Amino acid sequence: GSSGPDQAMANxxxxxxxxxxxxxxxxxxxxxxxxxxxxVAIDPEVLATTVARVAAExxxxxxxEATIKNLQHFRPGRPVPTHRMTIGSTAT
Numbered sequence: 001g002s003s004g005p006d007q008a009m010a011n012x013x014x015x016x017x018x019x020x021x022x023x024x025x026x027x028x029x030x031x032x033x034x035x036x037x038x039x040v041a042i043d044p045e046v047l048a049t050t051v052a053r054v055a056a057e058x059x060x061x062x063x064x065e066a067t068i069k070n071l072q073h074f075r076p077g078r079p080v081p082t083h084r085m086t087i088g089s090t091a092t
Contacts, residue, residue: 003029033069044073 001008009023036051048071059066 001025001032001034003027003032044075048073 003025006025006027006029007023008021008025010019010021012019034055038047038051040047052068052071055066055068
């Protein structure tokens with residue numbers, strides 16, 4: 001989350017854990033932007049729908065306007081490494 005120069009960041013690395021606040025801003029703001037960067041094993045359309053629904057629910061719960069300005073969701077392709085190392089091979 002950010003508001004001008006102030007930022008806060010939370011990380012969630014497993015559905016079995018709680019989110020951890022890794023950067024604390026300690027400020028009160030009247031407006032802020034929130035970036036959700038999620039890499040999860042779920043269909044991208046389901047993820048996009050879920051993020052939009054939760055943003056709307058939190059907006060109502062907190063009595064704030066929640067507007068999605070940019071939403072990108074995709075399934076990344078398989079990695080294509082540029083170099084491969086083979087362990088145990090010897091040059092002759």
